[in-house]
Amino acid sequence: MEFIDGEELKSAVDKLDKDRLLKVVEDILKITLKLDILGIEHKEIQGGRHFLITNKKTYIIDFDKAKEKKTTKNFTGAIALLFGEGRIAKTIRENLNIGIDEIKFIREFAKKYKKL
Secondary structure: OOOOOOEEHHHHOOOOOHHHHHHHHHHHHHHHHHHHHHOEEOOOOOOOOOEEEOOOOEEEOOOOOOEEOOOOOHHHHHHHHHHOOOHHHHHHHHHOOOOHHHHHHHHHHHHHHHHO
16 A cells, blocks of 8 residues: 555645646546446545545555445546536536536436446
8 A cells, every 4th residue: 555645636626727627537537447447436436525636646545445346436436436416526517617518418418328
C-alpha cells in the first residue's frame, strides 16, 4: 500500500481549471470502465470520496469492499456521479459548459451500456 498525496474529487472539483477537470472526468470514466472489464465491483463510486486527484493523475482508492462480479456498475456509477443531479455533476456541467442535450445523450448511453 502506498500513500497518495491528493485531494478527494468532492473537494477538488471546485478548484480545477477547465482543462484539468476535463482530464479528470476522462480518467474517471476510463478507470471505471477498466474495472468493469476486469469484473471488479468497487461498490463506492458515488460521493466523490474514493477518487484522489493529484497535479498529474487521478486515482481510485479503497478497494476494501470491492468484489469480483459478472455484472458491475462502476462505469454507470461514474456517469451518475459526473453527470447526475449532485453537486459534483452540477460543477462539472457548469465548468465544462455541458448542455442538457449532451447530458441526455450521456445518460442514454449509460442506459444502453447497462444492458450489455
